[in-house]
Amino acid sequence: MNKIKVFAPASIANMGCGFDIIGMALDEVGDVLEISIEDGDGLTIENETNVPLPADPEENVVTPVIRKFMEMTGKKAKVGIRILKKIYPGSGIGSSAASCAAAAFGINELFDHILTEEELVVCAMEGENLASGGYHADNAAPAVMGGIVLIRGYEPLDLIKLPVPGNLYCAVIHPHMIVSTKEARSILPQQVPLHNAIRQWGNVGGLVAGLYSSDISLIGRSMQDYVAEPYRKQFIPGFDTLRKNILQAGAQAMNISGSGPSVFAVANHFEPARKAENLMKRHFEAMGIEYETFVVKVSNKGTRVIY
Ligand code: HSE
Numbered sequence: 538m539n540k541i542k543v544f545a546p547a548s549i550a551n552m553g554c555g556f557d558i559i560g561m562a563l564d565e566v567g568d569v570l571e572i573s574i575e576d577g578d579g580l581t582i583e584n585e586t587n588v589p590l591p592a593d594p595e596e597n598v599v600t601p602v603i604r605k606f607m608e609m610t611g612k613k614a615k616v617g618i619r620i621l622k623k624i625y626p627g628s629g630i631g632s633s634a635a636s637c638a639a640a641a642f643g644i645n646e647l648f649d650h651i652l653t654e655e656e657l658v659v660c661a662m663e664g665e666n667l668a669s670g671g672y673h674a675d676n677a678a679p680a681v682m683g684g685i686v687l688i689r690g691y692e693p694l695d696l697i698k699l700p701v702p703g704n705l706y707c708a709v710i711h712p713h714m715i716v717s718t719k720e721a722r723s724i725l726p727q728q729v730p731l732h733n734a735i736r737q738w739g740n741v742g743g744l745v746a747g748l749y750s751s752d753i754s755l756i757g758r759s760m761q762d763y764v765a766e767p768y769r770k771q772f773i774p775g776f777d778t779l780r781k782n783i784l785q786a787g788a789q790a791m792n793i794s795g796s797g798p799s800v801f802a803v804a805n806h807f808e809p810a811r812k813a814e815n816l817m818k819r820h821f822e823a824m825g826i827e828y829e830t831f832v833v834k835v836s837n838k839g840t841r842v843i844y
Contacts, residue, residue, distance in 0.1 A: 545639035548631035550795035553760030554740035560675035572643035577615030598664035629799035634676030637664030683839030721796035753805035757789025
């Protein structure tokens with residue numbers, strides 16, 4: 538086999554309280570890449586979508602992923618990547634991670650599964666570093682592995698797949714505004730006051746407990762973020778009002794997805810998730826901001842071969 542087509546899902550990083558350490562894969566939304574190998578050396582990338590991507594391969598996130606794969610395996614090949622479907626970059630639902638996961642998974646398939654899933658996450662993180670200036674795995678790990686993944690530690694990487702409650706629904710809106718992950722990371726203070734750290738790790742524990750007990754209410758009240766959201770919500774006009782309305786309408790939580798500008802709400806049924814989606818639409822429509830929305834379940838499926 539020297540050619541393969543793969544799908545990698547979108548993902549929501551942080552899940553509120555889990556800055557850089559928890560992320561979840563979404564159903565249906567994602568990137569599609571075709572990857573081929575032949576004898577030789579080098580990498581060509583063709584963008585067949587109408588989403589603008591850097592023309593210089595050195596600026597494309599898949600380049601460091603393929604390089605890392607070759608370095609880790611000692612393999613050599615002339616690699617061709619065709620990007621066939623692309624989540625809009627800068628949307629906050631793991632656009633770069635989906636491409637990175639697809640590239641890592643696809644090349645690994647073509648070389649007969651030489652690397653483990655965890656090693657594929659290491660490759661994918663190289664692309665994430667290029668995109669955001671940081672080695673975080675909270676999009677890359679769920680994109681590769683599916684489901685909800687806890688990154689218990691980075692040195693060494695320790696990935697733990699958490700259970701996904703069957704009734705965990707997400708409403709997501711991607712307002713068409715630009716928030717660069719690099720900037721959204723650079724505005725965060727390097728120190729967290731102890732009283733906020735206490736609240737945050739209480740919430741991370743509550744979130745994990747809620748996932749194990751399928752308690753969506755516990756999950757929701759644990760998702761409050763005291764570390765990143767207070768600084769990042771300024772990028773999302775009317776964030777507090779939108780959240781108040783969404784919680785009143787029956788959703789369990791609303792947070793920034795990754796570094797934004799997408800926001801997401803979680804609910805224990807399809808209906809409150811749909812209501813949250815409608816409120817999100819009205820909120821951004823009133824400000825004349827274009828968007829796309831979707832209501833999805835969290836997916837246990839990660840990156841996979843498609844035909
Ligand atoms: N955890 C990262 C952040 C995710 O919040 O900056 C970026 O998508």
